């Protein structure tokens with residue numbers, strides 16, 4: 001299997017070449033040359049999660065140096081439960097928050113980290129991963145790469161602009177993971193990372209790479225949980241589910257489109273977005289207009305120009321084809337609050353604000369169709385929003401509690417390259 005760039009100007013790459021490069025050299029995103037059909041055995045509801053993932057991922061790695069390592073990579077990366085929780089007979093929630101940082105990003109970040117560690121085994125030079133984060137991504141990446149050999153990580157976050165629990169998840173590492181509290185905004189963090197990538201001084205001493213959500217190594221593992229969940233849902237109810245996905249950069253939902261196109265038993269896919277309406281507006285008007293993001297309660301979905309949109313559009317031949325397959329509903333902060341309140345009252349089940357957007361779409365738009373809502377994070381990560389709405393405490397799960405209990409260490413820096421890389425001077 002080879003991967004091509006969405007912009008068509010780069011050479012074909014194998015899976016591991018695409019993983020190490022991140023972005024294609026022509027600035028495009030890597031996509032599979034063609035989507036392989038699903039191995040029917042991947043739909044066996046008797047398989048464990050890592051066994052399912054291995055079967056789903058295998059065709060993408062056929063002929064690649066990582067092919068023989070897939071079983072080991074899947075066992076290591078997906079070492080936590082992936083429960084499908086039924087609120088009603090035909091209404092399930094796919095809980096993707098049982099990984100170390102209690103959000104779905106653990107799946108992609110961990111698979112990427114173990115893959116890169118393996119690819120680094122023979123390398124002479126250490127790899128340095130730079131991540132600028134406004135909150136969630138940096139924690140998942142830091143956790144995933146902690147203690148991976150041959151790789152160092154520098155995580156940059158804006159000082160005073162992440163929540164107390166996010167701060168903890170960004171700073172409780174050490175060893176090969178260094179955290180930097182940057183006196184500036186998220187944009188300053190991102191600018192600093194970009195400056196580092198183009199600085200010949202920095203590149204003289206560091207082999208740099210990135211771990212952002214457009215990396216194929218984060219995308220491919222996200223195909224597997226849709227196959228796993230849809231197969232189990234079909235086995236239990238005899239029906240194919242509609243899948244509702246809280247979305248921002250559309251990385252998570254890209255996995256669902258791939259799963260459905262490969263033959264997973266999914267009736268259709270509906271994206272739930274927050275007040276950042278760029279995709280619903282595109283569906284209405286036919287003109288794609290990226291814009292600055294607006295802040296909402298579901299802040300991991302505050303995206304005005306979804307980074308995977310180029311990939312999603314690539315898979316449809318024209319706007320009508322896109323419109324036939326993609327649907328997206330915008331959910332307001334008021335509706336998110338109402339959804340948290342109603343769902344907790346009806347099922348005693350607290351939702352994070354992102355998942356609540358998905359549950360709102362199910363309640364108001366699906367009229368009883370069999371369905372799965374994807375729970376992207378544990379509500380305890382957003383306790384300052386959720387607890388005042390449900391008037392009780394959200395229990396902190398063990399995975400998260402372990403992180404919150406550990407010691408913080410980080411450096412405070414100004415947004416200047418010499419402070420991020422003091423070794424330059």
Ligand SMILES: *Cc1c(COP(=O)(O)O)cnc(C)c1O
Pocket residue numbers: 103104105136137213246247248249250251252253300301354355376377
């Ligand atoms: C990242 C994130 C999202 C959005 O996922 P995309 O892949 O960017 O669409 C939704 N919810 C949570 C909790 C997230 O961390």
